[in-house]
Amino acid sequence: MRFLAVGALVLATPLFIATTSLAKDKKTIKELKKQIGYLASDELEGRRTGSNGEKKAAEYIIAYYQQNGIAAYKGNYRYPFSFVTGKEIMPLTSIIINGQKITDLSEAFPLPFSVNSKRATGDALAGVLEHGNVWLMPLYSDADEAKDAHFDWEKTAHEKAKEAAEQGAAGILFYDNYGAKYEPEYNKKSDYETLDVPVGILTYKGYKKYIEKIDGSVAIDMMVVLKKAEMTGTNIAAYVDNGAKHTVVIGAHYDHLGHGEDGNSLHAKKDGQIHNGADDNASGTVALMQLAKRIKNSKLKKYNYLFIHFSGEELGLLGSKAIVKQEQLDSTKLAYMLNMDMVGRLNDSTHALTIGGVGTSPVWGRVVDKNNPSFKISYDSAGVGPSDHSSFYYQGVPVLFFFTGLHTDYHKPSDDADKINYKGQAMLMNYIYSVVAKMEKEPKPAFTPTKQSTVGKVRFKVTLGVMPDYSYQNGGVRIDGVTENKPAIKAGMKGGDIIIQLGEYKVTGMQTYMEALGKFAEGDKTEVKIMRDGKELALPIEFK
Structure with a gap:
């Protein structure tokens, strides 16, 4: 028993x-x-x-x-x-066309790389690029460009506005006269370099309402006021x-x-689900x-x-x-x-x-x-x-x-x-x-540095081997950490450094950093400029 x-x-x-x-x-x-x-x-x-x-x-x-x-x-x-x-549009922002103040952002809005709190006025004619005046410029060169899903309108606007400012424009107002298939929208997270002039855009709706039928000059009065939104x-x-x-x-x-x-x-649709x-x-x-x-x-x-x-x-x-x-x-x-x-x-x-x-x-x-x-x-x-x-x-x-x-x-x-x-x-x-x-049965584990995973990452021809701090919004790209055996650590870069230039390309944020990185190929040698403890340093770097 x-x-x-x-x-x-x-x-x-x-x-x-x-x-x-x-x-x-x-x-x-x-x-x-x-x-x-x-x-x-x-x-x-x-x-x-x-x-x-x-x-x-x-x-x-x-x-x-x-x-x-x-x-x-x-x-x-x-x-x-x-x-x-990002950057929030403040109530003091104004775009006035022939005395009519535009308050509807679906008709006109400022661009986030505008200078802050600087007024520009003038009588503008499309295509007339007068030094010291506001320039009225088309955003798209033709109808095909306005329909192109791959056209980067914000990058184009920044490049055109930067060139215009260098040539003496007091302000720039773009307009869409084709009716873009993918309408421009205000991008509060834009990190394009801030220009020294106010910049705005008239959407197709605004173009049709305010300037399409005007024969002659257009009186423009614009001021952009932005602040960091937290x-x-x-x-x-x-x-x-x-x-x-x-x-x-x-x-x-x-x-x-x-x-x-x-x-x-x-999600394919922007329907707020x-x-x-x-x-x-x-x-x-x-x-x-x-x-x-x-x-x-x-x-x-x-x-x-x-x-x-x-x-x-x-x-x-x-x-x-x-x-x-x-x-x-x-x-x-x-x-x-x-x-x-x-x-x-x-x-x-x-x-x-x-x-x-x-x-x-x-x-x-x-x-x-x-x-x-x-x-x-x-x-x-x-x-x-x-x-x-x-x-x-x-x-x-x-x-x-x-x-x-x-x-x-x-x-x-x-x-x-x-x-x-x-x-x-x-x-x-x-x-x-x-x-x-x-x-519980093991001693406190030892730490071993590793190579960075490439899973789910955007592919470039080269890499610096850094982990950006995506929360940083004060100009440049701040580094959280560097990866072993990559160009950044070999150049002497470390966590806390702020990248402000890569070769000849200024870095004002993640967008410009990625654009700059895309300019280089394996084997290229250049110089990276960083801010460290308030001081600017230039470090030689080689992409391998």
């Missing part, structure tokens, strides 16, 4: 564990559906950084941590940061304090695209919340655990960069960082999972199980990638990045909660927890 009883116990134990595990998974999936369902609902209007939807999401996340007894980091859950959204985003941080020397950061961004206002939507971002990144947000609860209730005590929900990721990793700087989160304080971005669309056929950052520490080769039967894992060794772990990598912190892959709903209104693979996400959360548990 005793033998049989023991045998029964041995047989029953795996069944009990399996049943318990299945019950936990069902509960997890139920919670995932509820939480992702809310965060990706129309009520939150796409969780755009700085919006009411972001605030509602933040309140929901904080309430979860409070309900589960997970403390705020340093007494605060909210870590706000400000960022520049918004505030909010990171959320919760903390499990185990009294340890080092802290582990586990993160995920919770912002998304709102209604697509910031130009990063891939809500982009709910279920996979990107309500999936990672909820995974972080549930992993935090699990870690808080576990026996994992070797490290402290800092759970950060980043905002501003979709605008250029703004939130993660901000909190790294605000709280001085670097390798002296942190053991490692795990990032979850788009972890909700595991393919049931391929089970493909990408894990980035495996080259940032030797320990990852021992801890990350590539042969896990639940997934077909692809490694990316790079510590730099299109998500928030990059901000920590540049502080010398080993990182891992979990990602179930792109899909046709990426950055579109169709990224909805009903398309999440909840069972697959629950499996992945278990896997990530196992990585955290394994790290």
